[in-house]
Amino acid sequence: MKVIYTSSIRSVSLQAGTESTQYPVENVQNEHPRKPFRATSQSATIRIVESGDAEAIAMFSTNADSVKVIVAVGTSVVFGIDENGETVVAGYDETGATVGLTDRGEQPETVEYSYTKENENNGVIWIPLSPHGMQRTLDIVCEALDGRVEVGILVAGQVMRFREVEKSSYQEVPLDFSIEQELQSGNSYYVDLGRARVIPFYVFMWGSDGDDPAGYNTWREFYHNYLFPFGRRPKAWLLSERLDLAHYAVWGRVEEMPKTVMKGSHMLVSTTIREIN
């Protein structure tokens, strides 16, 4: 189980494509899947400056069919190399006219990650990253096969990793907010107001001093670095690393503070994640 618990994104801008005026690119950071970023065409490139410690990028409520994360580079234009091996940046021809410079566009592209949708992904894309160590700019090229590309949530940050949830404790309880009334005919008048999952589960975390020998994050780290600073703010969760992330990656919040029971050196943590969509 993973959760992206910090935000490494320093700034967001639109590198390519145009945004719909009502749905600007800054909306990807507002924690509301229903206040999305919408482009006016099939593809757009979201440029993020990330602080260098991001271990994953997660996108929710997006219709992107392919996503590429590219390390952005500056463009430079070089005319050539003279006989001494020095770079020439400008020059004159034999008539004295200035010689123009053209960017031939042959820049090396470092593609950090490439994703193409193969099966239904429920609008969720989870991209693992290796922390770079230094601030860098990433271009996230999003393309939809049809219509206008849209991204509801984009988060990138450090990841806390825990054991898989205890399967026997894991439940998914969809809540339906719809209303229904009876018409004169006896038929139902149904207004669909959507659904969200409420997911209670237990998970074991190391509860004693020091690091978890198995390498996961500990209960104390979860409490002091996640629960205490962030409380019930929505975060990107990956509830199972082994199963299909289209279902198990959830944008949600801790529904109420976890209950814990110490079992040996471990803490049995009982909590509930409520999906926000």
Add this chain to the structure above:
Amino acid sequence: MYDYGAITGSVTESFDYGAITGSLSGCEDYGFIVDDIVDYAVWICESLKATDSAAVVPEDEGEGDGLLLAVSSDTEYRNFSVDDQVLSFLWHGVVMEVDPVKLSLPTRHGGFLQVSAGQVRFIPSAFGGVEAWSFSAWPPPKELDATFRCKSTGQQGAAKLFEGKLYRESISEKDVAYDVYIPSYTETIGANISLASWSTPSGTLINFFEKVCDVLGLTLDSSKATADPPALDHNLSNERLLIDLASEVAAFCCHLFWIADGILYLQDMSVSNGSLNLKNPNDFFRSPAYTDEIPVNRVVAGTHKFEGTEYPYGVDYTLSANYTGDDAQLQGIYDLVNSQWAEIPMPAEVGCGGFVPGKEITLLDTRLAVDSVSTITMRSVSYDFTKRKVIIGGHCSMET
């Protein structure tokens, strides 16, 4: 109109507002440089009040549901709703609760169609610049203009319900509450005025309303008013708010009126204003309510009265003034107050945008002991945005 001359480059997002007229106060000086045109178009998108055409675009079909509330202060406007609605505009879900908003007449025999109940409660961060979509003012403005629309899933566009004023009722940690009003008017009419001479040229009901519209700065639409307007005969003893007087005079003459977009629509209660067929039992909810008020035996106005013969055990219905100086209107009032009344609850798709005073609903109710066809003339409407229900009420006549 602003003449931009040749516009080059491209405007990425265009909304057709028609001719831009009137004054754009509070706007910056853009000059007319081509690069600024896109910014100007963006400013227009953000600053002009959302019109019906702005809430209606083909791509909205199928999405969006419930109340769409376009709210404006003196300097800003925002699109608010109960849940975030991703339409061609983004309507932000900052309305915590909205009570059913009810528009009704002050009497069963006419008057000025007004909001009789309604409150909207916003989350406090809708104001004070807390979020990108908040109003920047704090404290929240004492009054706001609001246009109420209702969108149904699967329907193209949103139905405009009415324009109102929100008057601040309370501020707390948990919410900011506003009461809903139909905008009203502060003009008064003085004491000792004879309505007959004030209502030039001939002192009739229509002349009275022409004069009222003149004073209030409205245009009169009397196409549905009576073709034979009664002559008014009354002297005012005190100074009064003109709109209140107009409401009483209309009610006395069995007329109703409402004001929309600068037009005052005056309507004879006995005239039909279109029809709505609700014979399909999928178009309304179970159990419409059919009620009768306590019977009225006599209608009394000043020294004149009309006494019916049907309900001698009924009460006296006394009007505050007699505006025509005779009893010619009183039988009409008697008939209306003794008339059956029906309230028909219907789904928002059917009812929103369907309320027009005077429109006649033909309803087939097969759940009563005997199948009955009722004709209901629309007089009041209640919008329950939480339950997506509209209740239209009015005088009813039931037949088998």
